[in-house]
Amino acid sequence: MTATLIWILVALVAIGLYLSWTAGRLDRLHARIDAARAALDAQLLRRASVAQELATSGVLDPAASIVLYEAAHAARQAEEEQREVAESDLSQALRAVFAEAQQVQAVREAPGGEEAARELTEAIRRVPMARRFHNDAVRAARALRRHRKVRWFRLAGHAPFPMAFEMDDEPPVALVDRAA
Amino acid sequence: MKIGIVCPYSWDVPGGVQFHIRDLAEYFIRLGHEVSVLAPADDDTPLPPYVVSAGRAVPVPYNGSVARLNFGFLSAARVRRWLHDGEFDVVHIHEPASPSLGLLTCWAAQGPMVATFHTSNPRSKAMIAAYSILQAALEKISARIAVSEYARRTLVEHLGGDAVVIPNGVDVEFFAKAEPNPEWQGGTIGFIGRIDEPRKGLPVLMGALPKILAARPQTRLLVAGRGDEKEAVESLPKELRSRVEFLGMISDEDKARFLRSVDLYVAPNTGGESFGIILVEAMSAGAPVLASDLDAFAQVLDQGAAGELFTNEDADALAEAAVRLLEDPARLAELRERGSVHVRRFDWSTVGADILSVYETVTAGAAAVAADERAGGGGGSGLRARLGLARD
Numbered sequence: 001m002t003a004t005l006i007w008i009l010v011a012l013v014a015i016g017l018y019l020s021w022t023a024g025r026l027d028r029l030h031a032r033i034d035a036a037r038a039a040l041d042a043q044l045l046r047r048a049s050v051a052q053e054l055a056t057s058g059v060l061d062p063a064a065s066i067v068l069y070e071a072a073h074a075a076r077q078a079e080e081e082q083r084e085v086a087e088s089d090l091s092q093a094l095r096a097v098f099a100e101a102q103q104v105q106a107v108r109e110a111p112g113g114e115e116a117a118r119e120l121t122e123a124i125r126r127v128p129m130a131r132r133f134h135n136d137a138v139r140a141a142r143a144l145r146r147h148r149k150v151r152w153f154r155l156a157g158h159a160p161f162p163m164a165f166e167m168d169d170e171p172p173v174a175l176v177d178r179a180a
Numbered sequence: 181m182k183i184g185i186v187c188p189y190s191w192d193v194p195g196g197v198q199f200h201i202r203d204l205a206e207y208f209i210r211l212g213h214e215v216s217v218l219a220p221a222d223d224d225t226p227l228p229p230y231v232v233s234a235g236r237a238v239p240v241p242y243n244g245s246v247a248r249l250n251f252g253f254l255s256a257a258r259v260r261r262w263l264h265d266g267e268f269d270v271v272h273i274h275e276p277a278s279p280s281l282g283l284l285t286c287w288a289a290q291g292p293m294v295a296t297f298h299t300s301n302p303r304s305k306a307m308i309a310a311y312s313i314l315q316a317a318l319e320k321i322s323a324r325i326a327v328s329e330y331a332r333r334t335l336v337e338h339l340g341g342d343a344v345v346i347p348n349g350v351d352v353e354f355f356a357k358a359e360p361n362p363e364w365q366g367g368t369i370g371f372i373g374r375i376d377e378p379r380k381g382l383p384v385l386m387g388a389l390p391k392i393l394a395a396r397p398q399t400r401l402l403v404a405g406r407g408d409e410k411e412a413v414e415s416l417p418k419e420l421r422s423r424v425e426f427l428g429m430i431s432d433e434d435k436a437r438f439l440r441s442v443d444l445y446v447a448p449n450t451g452g453e454s455f456g457i458i459l460v461e462a463m464s465a466g467a468p469v470l471a472s473d474l475d476a477f478a479q480v481l482d483q484g485a486a487g488e489l490f491t492n493e494d495a496d497a498l499a500e501a502a503v504r505l506l507e508d509p510a511r512l513a514e515l516r517e518r519g520s521v522h523v524r525r526f527d528w529s530t531v532g533a534d535i536l537s538v539y540e541t542v543t544a545g546a547a548a549v550a551a552d553e554r555a556g557g558g559g560g561s562g563l564r565a566r567l568g569l570a571r572d
Contacts, residue, residue: 133541
């Protein structure tokens, strides 16, 4: 009788430890998503700021300036639900404005343009990076959260189900073609 | 920035991953970052000042061959100590899925972690069984880098998730500035790689050689690399053997001069390549490249625009392409030209800046890397952390 009780106790402790370890994993994954999301936010804001700066600098022609300004402004002001669409629009605007290598060249030749072009290239390169890292973390967390043990024992607590950030982040060819 | 890099393979054995880590570390040091590399090494091998030894790697059968790996209690303790002493802002792990230092570090650390996946192994049985063990360690990695689109695809298939593609780096200047050696010039075909490793493809090249020599008798084949030279030429008719010269292992400087000198560089590898750094080196030195059409090679050569491709393992196709190229100096010049333009994206200045962007993306606002108390043997504080988290 006692032996059975001890065995049940041992089994319960083992299950408890396993569940707490899983909860720890999940907690770490949520922390990773938060960090990745913050990094993505920072990169997106940076990109929008540089785009807005360029749009208001007078280096570009007025039509391109307005297109870029509108898109950058909308991306910075977008509500959370509209964010993906607004950021994709900014990507499209950037592609449209910097479709030609000559345009990039013109920006580079303007005073301070070299730096602005570099900042923009960097921001454009880092947005897809940050987004991939974020979505990778989201996928890992979702895989674990779908598991029975997590659902039955509610190990995720009240944390919202993580969502991937989907947007069009294709860079303008003229800006990223380093070989040119 | 304080950067910790983990090398999974013995520092004293030359290999692609080791060279990549050495160049990366030296690039960051030149930029003024603090770098420490943790690598397996014998106690008596001289190490550069930035390398910390993780002890000797133990040869064990793994994945179909004998691999030298680090594992067990002592290695784990060394990893912990290194993490503790280093106080890194970011730890960059290479090959985190191989059961060696990389995996140990994943398991023992917490904080910003970047991992580079070099190989693209087909999924092994062990990997499937170990999937859940691996997953718990690998999911700590905040950013994954694959060295090619091909490596990324296998990574996504086997482990899920996603990765950014950053190619391996090459010091383009070093190869572009090397002095050609007249002894190695004049109708020469170059090959660099282990002679006795069939996947490097020397047998395919040997199979093609009689046809190449029939069309162009003055051609010489220069082979640089370790292995049994007699065995390598056994398939050749006796009278042709004099057209093959073995140079043995060559130094980095000689490798650059070698690639500057040859008229055509042939990479007949039959598989197991996830990147093909040698092709980038050859293009840096301005050597026209003829390579087998492996996925990884096709990508490095820009689908054949920066170098020619032939059907993998097809000696006749290799011979036909080699003869056609050697007889067409204009085409060779064009390949040299295109190669040296294409190769700029693989220069350390580009690749290093990209890797640094990854570090900056994952470290922005994150705490420094620390030893993970939760991972095994953490004792009282580890248990408290568990209970504390379990309460959540």
